Structure formats: C-alpha cells, structure tokens
Amino acid sequence: MSAKPPIPPSPTEDEYLKAVASADLPPLTAEDPVGLFAEWLAEAVKSEVNDPNAMALATVDAGGLPDVRMVLLKDAGPDGFVFYTNLGSAKGQQLAASGKAALLFHWKSLRRQVRVRGMVTPVSAEEADAYWATRARPAQLGAWASQQSQPLPDRLAFEKAIAAYGVKFGLGKAPRPPHWSGFRLTPSHIEFWRDRPFRLHERLVFDAAPGGWTTSRLYP
Numbered sequence: 001m002s003a004k005p006p007i008p009p010s011p012t013e014d015e016y017l018k019a020v021a022s023a024d025l026p027p028l029t030a031e032d033p034v035g036l037f038a039e040w041l042a043e044a045v046k047s048e049v050n051d052p053n054a055m056a057l058a059t060v061d062a063g064g065l066p067d068v069r070m071v072l073l074k075d076a077g078p079d080g081f082v083f084y085t086n087l088g089s090a091k092g093q094q095l096a097a098s099g100k101a102a103l104l105f106h107w108k109s110l111r112r113q114v115r116v117r118g119m120v121t122p123v124s125a126e127e128a129d130a131y132w133a134t135r136a137r138p139a140q141l142g143a144w145a146s147q148q149s150q151p152l153p154d155r156l157a158f159e160k161a162i163a164a165y166g167v168k169f170g171l172g173k174a175p176r177p178p179h180w181s182g183f184r185l186t187p188s189h190i191e192f193w194r195d196r197p198f199r200l201h202e203r204l205v206f207d208a209a210p211g212g213w214t215t216s217r218l219y220p
C-alpha cells in the first residue's frame with residue numbers, strides 16, 4: 001500500500017487569529033487592471049523564491065476537455081499577456097484551434113492570485129524574433145530539437161539532435177524555428193484575489209467594456 005499524501009489540515013481558529021493582526025489592510029481598489037497587475041508582479045518579483053512570472057495556462061482540447069500547464073509570462077501591457085511555446089505542442093494546437101485561454105498567477109509568498117480569461121492570437125514574427133534573440137543559445141538549440149508533447153523514445157536521441165543543431169548553426173546565431181513562437185492573450189476578464197483570515201477573501205473583478213473596464217466585487 002502506498003503512503004497517504006501529506007495533505008495539510010485547515011488552519012485552526014488560533015492560527016487565523018494570529019494572521020488577523022497582520023491583515024489590517026486598506027480595501028483593494030484600482031481603476032486600471034494593467035497597472036494593478038504590474039504592481040502585484042513587482043511585489044512578487046521581490047518575494048517569490050523563483051519564477052514570479054510563472055502562470056498556469058488553461059486551454060481546451062478538441063473534445064472540450066480542459067488542459068493546463070505552467071508557462072512564463074514574457075510581456076504584459078494594455079494589449080495583453082504574452083508567452084512563447086512550440087506551436088506543434090498540445091497547447092499550441094489547442095490554442096490555434098480554439099483561440100481561447102485562461103491564465104492563473106498564484107504568488108504563494110503574497111497569498112494572492114490573478115485570474116485572466118480571453119482570446120488568444122499569435123504574436124507577429126518580428127515580436128517573436130526579438131524575444132527569441134534574448135534566449136540562451138543552448139535553450140535555442142533545445143527548442144529546435146524538441147518535438148514538444150510528442151513521445152520521446154530515448155533521452156540520448158534528443159541530446160544527439162541538440163548537438164546536431166549546434167553543428168548545423170556553427171558559431172552563428174540560431175534562427176527562430178518555424179515551430180516556435182508566441183501568443184498574446186487579450187483579457188476580457190481579470191480578477192485580483194487577496195487572502196483574508198477565515199477565508200473571507202477579497203475579489204476585485206474587471207470586465208472589458210467599450211473604452212475601458214467595468215469593476216465589480218465577488219463574494220469569496
């Protein structure tokens with residue numbers, strides 16, 4: 001029999017009461033979700049142990065079954081949230097087919113989450129080239145050799161393929177592979193969530209409206 005996984009219990013009332021003292025914050029308010037996201041990410045950059053720009057990317061497959069995995073946010077602004085991947089991967093195919101996705105940032109050190117939903121479009125070749133050029137050469141060669149999400153018969157075959165691309169491109173720059181680029185999720189809905197004691201959390205929602213955003217609050 002395998003051991004039971006060590007699931008932590010719900011906090012006790014005493015544990016919550018200790019948190020109440022440090023939870024005396026002004027209510028969460030903002031006019032502009034893009035600015036608030038930038039503020040929260042800046043705080044996460046300081047407090048997270050690694051990858052503060054990591055986010056779960058949710059998609060649906062052809063049968064409507066949800067799928068989810070982590071990716072790194074590489075640009076964010078009024079136009080949306082950008083990430084890069086292999087276009088032939090499971091996520092690449094799902095994004096191309098549905099044009100829809102959701103993102104989730106969870107910053108454990110801050111006890112905050114941000115949820116984003118919207119339509120997804122490919123970034124331009126110029127934008128992808130500019131980001132590609134910032135990646136380390138071994139990571140570039142790996143992207144050439146990786147048939148992401150396809151079965152890998154053996155690790156050695158992958159390493160040989162990476163070495164072969166290294167020889168192919170010599171000392172020059174490795175160009176961006178045709179199967180590697182980025183997507184931009186244009187948000188129609190963004191929710192900021194902040195932890196409060198006893199699970200009485202704050203939720204601030206922004207919905208895209210002509211010329212701006214409408215805001216609302218949700219029960220926790």
Ligand SMILES: Cc1cc2nc3c(=O)[nH]c(=O)nc-3n(C[C@H](O)[C@H](O)[C@H](O)COP(=O)(O)O)c2cc1C
Pocket residue numbers: 051054067068069070071072073083084085086089090091092148149
């Ligand atoms: C923190 C973290 C960041 C990641 N960032 C990316 C990324 O930016 N792009 C990417 O293609 N895969 C990234 N991955 C790997 C993906 O989670 C996933 O394993 C891979 O893209 C294949 O997903 P798919 O089969 O659903 O397409 C990351 C994984 C982790 C844990």
Ligand SMILES: Cc1ncc(COP(=O)(O)O)c(C=O)c1O
Pocket residue numbers: 072084085135139
């Ligand atoms: C397979 C893969 N592609 C792309 C990325 C994006 O990050 P970077 O462009 O910094 O390598 C990651 C990050 O973990 C990754 O695992």
